[in-house]
Amino acid sequence: MRILGIDPGTRITGYGIIDVEGNRLRHIDNGIVSTNSKEPLPLRLQTIYSGLRKILDHYSPACMAVEQVFMAKNPRAALTLGHARGVALLAGIHSDLPISEYSALQVKSAVVGYGRADKQQVQQMVKALLNLPEVAQEDAADALAVAICHANSRTLNQAITRSGRR
Amino acid sequence: MRILGIDPGTRITGYGIIDVEGNRLRHIDNGIVSTNSKEPLPLRLQTIYSGLRKILDHYSPACMAVEQVFMAKNPRAALTLGHARGVALLAGIHSDLPISEYSALQVKSAVVGYGRADKQQVQQMVKALLNLPEVAQEDAADALAVAICHANSRTLNQAITRSGRR
Numbered sequence: 001m002r003i004l005g006i007d008p009g010t011r012i013t014g015y016g017i018i019d020v021e022g023n024r025l026r027h028i029d030n031g032i033v034s035t036n037s038k039e040p041l042p043l044r045l046q047t048i049y050s051g052l053r054k055i056l057d058h059y060s061p062a063c064m065a066v067e068q069v070f071m072a073k074n075p076r077a078a079l080t081l082g083h084a085r086g087v088a089l090l091a092g093i094h095s096d097l098p099i100s101e102y103s104a105l106q107v108k109s110a111v112v113g114y115g116r117a118d119k120q121q122v123q124q125m126v127k128a129l130l131n132l133p134e135v136a137q138e139d140a141a142d143a144l145a146v147a148i149c150h151a152n153s154r155t156l157n158q159a160i161t162r163s164g165r166r
Numbered sequence: 167m168r169i170l171g172i173d174p175g176t177r178i179t180g181y182g183i184i185d186v187e188g189n190r191l192r193h194i195d196n197g198i199v200s201t202n203s204k205e206p207l208p209l210r211l212q213t214i215y216s217g218l219r220k221i222l223d224h225y226s227p228a229c230m231a232v233e234q235v236f237m238a239k240n241p242r243a244a245l246t247l248g249h250a251r252g253v254a255l256l257a258g259i260h261s262d263l264p265i266s267e268y269s270a271l272q273v274k275s276a277v278v279g280y281g282r283a284d285k286q287q288v289q290q291m292v293k294a295l296l297n298l299p300e301v302a303q304e305d306a307a308d309a310l311a312v313a314i315c316h317a318n319s320r321t322l323n324q325a326i327t328r329s330g331r332r
Contacts, residue, residue, distance in 0.1 A: 042255040042265045049256055069245060078241040082248015087256050089208040089249070090215055099208045 002028065004061035004097075005147025006052070007139045008088040010080050011037060013048050014139025017059050018130065020151045027130035028059065030140040041080075045087045052091040064092040065150035067142070068101045102149045107142075110149035167320075168194070170227035170263070171313025172218070173305045174254040176246050177203055179214050180305025183225050184296065186317045193296035194225065196306040207246075211253045218257035230258040231316035233308070234267045268315045273308075276315035 007014035012035075017028040033051035035044035066088065069081060092099045105115040111125045123141040127134070129148060136144060173180035178201075183194040199217035201210035232254065235247060258265045271281040277291045289307040293300070295314060302310060 040265070042259045045252055045256050046259045073241065075239065075241045075244040078245040079235060079248040079251075082245040083252030083255070085245075086211055086249030086252030090211050090253050090256065093208045093212045099206070 001063070002059065002061040003147040003150050004056065004059065004064045004092075005143040005145065005150065006064060006066045006088050006092075007142035007146065008048070008066065008081070008084040009139065010041070010044055010048075010084045011035060012139045013052070013084060013088060014137065014141070014143035015052070015055055016136070016140055016144030016147050017055075017061060018144065018147045018151065025130060025148060025151055027132060027144070030136050030144050032137055032139050041083065045083055048084055049087040049091050052088055053094065056091060056095040056097070061097065063150065064097045064099045065146045066092075066099060066101050067107055067146045068103045100150050100153075102146055102153070106153075107145050107149045110152045111145045167229070168225065168227040169313040169316050170222065170225065170230045170258075171309040171311065171316065172230060172232045172254050172258075173308035173312065174214070174232065174247070174250040175305065176207070176210055176214075176250045177201060178305045179218070179250060179254060180303065180307070180309035181218070181221055182302070182306055182310030182313050183221075183227060184310065184313045184317060186320065191296060191314060191317055193298060193310070196302050196310050198303055198305050207249065211249055214250055215253040215257050218254055219261065222257060222261040222263070227263065229316065230263045230265045231312045232258075232265060232267050233273055233312045234269045266316050266319075268312055268319070272319075273311050273315045276318045277311045 001020045003018050003020065005016040013033045016030040019026040019028055033048055035047045089099060108117045108122060109115045112121050122145050123135045126136060126141045126144045167186045169184050169186065171182040179199045182196040185192040185194055199214055201213045255265060274283045274288060275281045278287050288311050289301045292302060292307045292310045296310065
């Protein structure tokens with residue numbers, strides 16, 4: 001099963017694509033969709049949306065995973081981030097994908113095994129788990145991390161389902 | 167010229183359509199796109215987007231006006247609102263419309279002549295300016311208010327342009 005992880009942002013939206021084969025994870029691609037901060041917000045949202053639609057069309061993932069965000073500090077930054085996140089979710093829906101959301105705690109626990117891990121630890125573990133030749137760009141690494149988290153929770157759900165069937 | 171005003175929200179998105187003929191404003195339609203709060207956010211965003219696209223297709227406005235939002239209190243509410251606002255802006259861009267944004271101060275000043283007017287005053291003035299038979303639903307009235315604000319700032323810009331040409 002192919003999973004697309006997304007880390008949305010108005011300036012940089014990271015994406016990461018992995019395949020899950022049994023318990024094995026295989027890295028397919030990662031990268032970013034970046035926007036020009038001098039352009040008006042509606043055009044930047046269109047860049048994010050159409051960039052993600054291209055990636056969705058190209059890689060045909062079976063599902064999409066996005067990090068839940070709860071920023072406690074800055075309402076204005078939260079509002080702006082919401083715009084990017086909204087069009088990213090819409091791109092997934094328009095490609096008929098089921099969308100799962102995970103908290104930062106869930107993502108870090110899944111990838112590093114520790115919910116308060118820092119960015120560098122997440123990046124290093126993403127590199128190790130997917131046998132990447134080098135550490136991925138920060139936002140792309142976060143996108144791969146949420147994809148890995150979704151892969152793990154699927155494996156876990158299957159294990160629970162199987163044990164429930166016994 | 168036909169203007170579509172939008173007041174985005176994840177639960178209720180208000181819309182209002184007016185025609186501007188010289189200095190005259192004519193009410194065309196107003197209403198809301200509502201979503202089911204029990205549905206997952208991505209589906210609710212799709213409801214908002216497709217609802218607005220239908221309205222855009224039906225009324226073929228020449229431009230779209232949306233209120234700028236600066237909520238100082240609650241980052242989580244700001245994030246959620248950002249999602250709705252993002253897909254509303256995308257709907258406008260996908261219909262090739264120029265999009266203008268106005269602050270609440272600009273909208274209230276344009277409609278009531280007083281930047282700190284309350285909701286009831288805005289609703290009453292919208293009713294009076296557009297000869298509505300009754301006060302519009304709150305979110306639809308806000309959408310009409312931002313459309314009126316855009317109409318006024320256009321008239322003002324034209325007046326400035328004209329006087330500049332003299």
